[in-house]
Amino acid sequence: MAENLRESPVIRAEHLKKYFPTDKEFLRKSSRVLKAVDDVSLSIEKGEIMGIVGESGCGKSTLGRVLLNLTPATDGKLFFQGDDITGLNPRAMKPYRPRMQMIFQNPFASFNPKQRIARALWEVGRVHGMSADAARARIGELMDMVHLPLEMLERSPAELSGGQLQRLAIARALVLNPDFIVADEPVSALDVSVQAQILNLIMELRARLHMTMLFISHEMTVVEHICDRVAVMYLGRIVETGPTEALFSNLMHPYAQALVSAIPRADPDEVKARIVLEGDIPSAIDLPAGCRFSSRCPRCTEECLRSEPELVDTGHGHLVACHHI
């Protein structure tokens, strides 16, 4: 670990799986499992923003939680800055906790409504052994970084707007100067003009602090705008991943293509070959045999029904899991 700490990625997952038991009956072991994350491998380098996109139920939020060990992985290996943290219990995780933080979708739900903002931010530092004064000084610094006046610290969450609260949630995540942040749909609950403010703030902080981040979103345009690398997920598995520019200029997986073509673009003159997918996303409990996208894929063949495709490198770190590539 010590010899190449600088080179080891901030977070690295190998064949990560998270299965949830379903339809548990009284005193009986459940028979079926929901495969929320099913064999995902990824690594995020220092200073990189990695985007995860996909529709609801594709496992993107579960993946974020598993990477922080907030919920233990069923199988696979997880490394944080070179240390194996797979399956560590909460106590063993404690030294790692200040180094990894999370930002949530709904800023109104992520603050205690009875607590003033100052207290909410200060507490984070205190819990992890900062002195009261140091925590106070750090908060002052952060308020400047997220462009909010110090007076706002005396308010309670109900007095603030969604945009202001999301800035404060970002400030709170930065109190301990973490090495890794998982942002789970941080702009989905916000209006466009506010969304733009928060995205600008994230880009600014990234440049200033060299933040490493997993950015989870269902919006392709947002991910395309701020991420360095992107992974597209479908039913618990990454179907296509690569550097943002390379990926978006040459989408190869039929699901990724359909997902992008389904986005309504704010441009009435854009010529579009829209791929409208038939049907709904299958349940993650009864996965289709073979390729999990086969039930909706316009290019499905016999081979797709027989075997599940693996991620294959097509050059420059652009990986695709499809039999037709």
Next chain:
Amino acid sequence: MAHDRTNAAPGALLEIRDLKVDLMTVRGIVYALDGVNLTVGAGEIHGVVGESGCGKSMTAKSILRLHDPRRCRTTGEILFEGRDLNRLSRREMEKVRGKRISMIFQDPMVSLNPLICVGEQIAETIRQHEGCSKGVSRQRTLQLLSQVGIMPPEKRYGQYPFELSGGLQQRVMIAIAIACNPALLIADEPTTALDVTIQAQVLELLKRLSGEMAMSILLITHNFGIVAEVCDRVSVMYAGRVVETADARTIFRNPCHPYTRGLIDSIPRPGARGEALHTIPGAPPQLYDRSDACPYMARCPHAAGVCDARPEAVEVEPGHIVSCHIAACHCVKGGMLHG
């Protein structure tokens, strides 16, 4: 009835004139709508865009008079098929709701009754409004189910809402809404709760139905992408007023109101990765007091002394209406130069 018709603009199905709605709340009166003017043409898909709290849903609910009359005060005219809906009796209004104007909402799960199978919920609407027999309503329902793409209709008829996905539930809502061939469908954020691939399906369906049934749609959304994709005309709302109305293409190519321009510029565009996005400084105003000044003044980069007076709606080019002192001045001049 006839004398009202002469007042309405030609070709207009719905015309809202100077609609004001004040809500009585514990914290005081909220001037939710402050003089909304909006015209929906026959067969047109009219988009209403704006940010949370700007009055989009309020306008939609006011058309159908879904507010509690004890807690709100409404003035202004809502002319629909030659009548002012604000002046109809409750009985008469019931004949308009669901029959001539119907509405679908953001979350289909809470709009459907979880204890009644979906087919029966559609059939009930038909029986209620047309007074036909169970057999006839069942036949019509099966037709409607296949019209909105719920296959196979016979099997789906007897299913309950929880057995259907979000996309199918929204299709059921649409089937209920179009059951009596309404002239106007109000869709309040119909795809916000759905995934993009399902959203694309539902938008295609709405577009197709509008064409097939010659039905106008008032589509409320916060997503400019949806506007570009399905709407013929658009109204942009801010702080309880319509600030700009134009056809969809013009809104994107030649937005005149500074707010419209600000909103469109703050959308992330493909191929501009990592660039700082345009933002609008400040926040929308609280609507606790009514003032004559332009509501956007505090955030507007072009604000000037004239903005203290209420901006009038000016038609800067045919069909393109802007409520802004500065823009009106510039755009009209620009137009004259071209002309």
